[in-house]
Amino acid sequence: MTGEVKLKRSGVSVGIIGFGTVGAGVAKILLQKRVDIERKIGFSISLVKIADLDVKRDRGIRLAKNVLVKDAGEILNSPDIDIVIELIGGIHPAKEFILKALRKGKHVITANKALLATHGPELFKAARENRVELGFEASVAGGIPIIKIIREALIGNEIHAVYGIINGTSNYILTKMTEEGLDFSTALKQAQALGYAEADPTFDIEGIDAAHKLAIAASLAFGKSFSLNDVYTEGITKITPLDIEFASEFGYKIKLLAIAKKIDQNIELRVHPTMVPKEYLISSVNGVFNAVYIEGDAIGPALYYGKGAGEMPTASAVISDVVDIARNIRAGAFNRIRGMEMSERTNLKVKKMDEVASCYYFRFSVFDRPGILSKISGILGARNISIRSVIQKGRKKEKAVPLVMMTHRAREKDVVSAMKEINKLKVVSGKPLYIRVEGSEE
Numbered sequence: 279m280t281g282e283v284k285l286k287r288s289g290v291s292v293g294i295i296g297f298g299t300v301g302a303g304v305a306k307i308l309l310q311k312r313v314d315i316e317r318k319i320g321f322s323i324s325l326v327k328i329a330d331l332d333v334k335r336d337r338g339i340r341l342a343k344n345v346l347v348k349d350a351g352e353i354l355n356s357p358d359i360d361i362v363i364e365l366i367g368g369i370h371p372a373k374e375f376i377l378k379a380l381r382k383g384k385h386v387i388t389a390n391k392a393l394l395a396t397h398g399p400e401l402f403k404a405a406r407e408n409r410v411e412l413g414f415e416a417s418v419a420g421g422i423p424i425i426k427i428i429r430e431a432l433i434g435n436e437i438h439a440v441y442g443i444i445n446g447t448s449n450y451i452l453t454k455m456t457e458e459g460l461d462f463s464t465a466l467k468q469a470q471a472l473g474y475a476e477a478d479p480t481f482d483i484e485g486i487d488a489a490h491k492l493a494i495a496a497s498l499a500f501g502k503s504f505s506l507n508d509v510y511t512e513g514i515t516k517i518t519p520l521d522i523e524f525a526s527e528f529g530y531k532i533k534l535l536a537i538a539k540k541i542d543q544n545i546e547l548r549v550h551p552t553m554v555p556k557e558y559l560i561s562s563v564n565g566v567f568n569a570v571y572i573e574g575d576a577i578g579p580a581l582y583y584g585k586g587a588g589e590m591p592t593a594s595a596v597i598s599d600v601v602d603i604a605r606n607i608r609a610g611a612f613n614r615i616r617g618m619e620m621s622e623r624t625n626l627k628v629k630k631m632d633e634v635a636s637c638y639y640f641r642f643s644v645f646d647r648p649g650i651l652s653k654i655s656g657i658l659g660a661r662n663i664s665i666r667s668v669i670q671k672g673r674k675k676e677k678a679v680p681l682v683m684m685t686h687r688a689r690e691k692d693v694v695s696a697m698k699e700i701n702k703l704k705v706v707s708g709k710p711l712y713i714r715v716e717g718s719e720e
């Protein structure tokens with residue numbers, strides 16, 4: 279808070295860089311709800327410029343003359359624009375646009391999780407030095423105001439864990455595979471057509487988008503800047519309908535979970551397919567919906583649920599930042615709520631994935647010969663991996679059949695080494711698959 283910032287009594291002006299799916303949603307809300315928003319906050323917010331390389335495509339929005347321009351410089355250099363909304367995504371030139379806007383004393387709002395998860399501290403530092411805000415509510419979980427929840431609503435809590443389904447596209451794919459038996463690529467195409475997927479869908483299906491978001495949420499929850507490199511990341515491309523079926527038989531659903539868990543001074547940061555007991559609320563989070571589960575010392579467990587992707591939910595998150603920042607501008611307030619630049623606050627260390635312990639599901643493809651089970655269980659037993667249950671289905675001469683196991687708690691390091699050794703057995707065909715299992719602490 280400072281008294282040095284001039285109070286602004288008139289309305290606030292906004293420029294958008296990037297008129298794609300989310301940009302169009304933001305423009306719709308700002309234009310169609312202008313009067314409504316003014317009535318709620320007591321002053322006007324005007325959308326004065328939108329920059330996009332494509333000025334031809336019809337987005338179904340009527341804009342006044344000269345609002346849509348090709349050159350982002352018209353927004354960055356305009357003395358009349360107070361808030362710049364960056365919605366082009368990617369690292370470059372988004373980073374340069376944001377830094378330029380901040381250095382020109384403009385507040386910035388971004389939905390760019392990839393940029394924040396790789397260059398977040400640098401951008402927040404620039405914002406602080408230039409005494410402006412950098413809003414990023416739309417970067418994690420779209421319509422769920424999780425940034426606000428962690429930084430504001432739960433400020434009185436020490437947070438122990440944040441678990442989430444935070445990639446709508448992969449949740450949509452897994453749901454369609456589970457409920458309609460769709461194959462992976464058909465489900466991905468549907469998600470892309472609905473506008474959920476990233477420009478490069480490998481970010482969605484390889485867990486990278488969820489890892490970006492986890493790095494941001496964990497930085498706020500645990501008071502240390504984490505980046506994409508701190509997050510162990512595995513996607514959903516190896517999951518087959520067979521695994522979904524077996525999971526169901528054991529009483530689980532397969533979800534792409536993003537997990538941040540604090541144990542003493544260590545933090546686990548990981549994104550991977552996870553088997554979650556069917557009776558857990560998070561198992562019922564389907565389609566493009568996201569959910570974030572938080573455990574705080576004061577609130578205990580809490581689950582936040584909503585649409586995590588798509589035009590309007592993401593636009594809704596952007597608008598909440600627009601209004602917060604506009605209110606700060608009007609009040610002459612600055613740096614009321616800190617961003618991701620908090621590395622001094624704690625000496626938490628990211629736990630190496632090797633050291634993480636979990637229960638596991640294994641699927642081997644084996645030739646059904648006497649003694650196989652004892653060979654495999656011998657390799658597992660030698661590494662202290664204890665089997666909880668086994669299913670073997672079908673019996674085909676000269677053809678491999680699936681052999682599936684659930685384990686008690688084991689160390690990742692031991693599992694990886696066991697899988698390598700099992701993979702070398704002649705009676706095993708194809709690479710063994712393993713999925714971590716949540717909800718069972720045995």
Ligand code: HSE
Nearest residue numbers: 445446447475476587
């Ligand atoms: N591709 C992202 C998702 C969009 O599927 O969740 C929202 O960040």
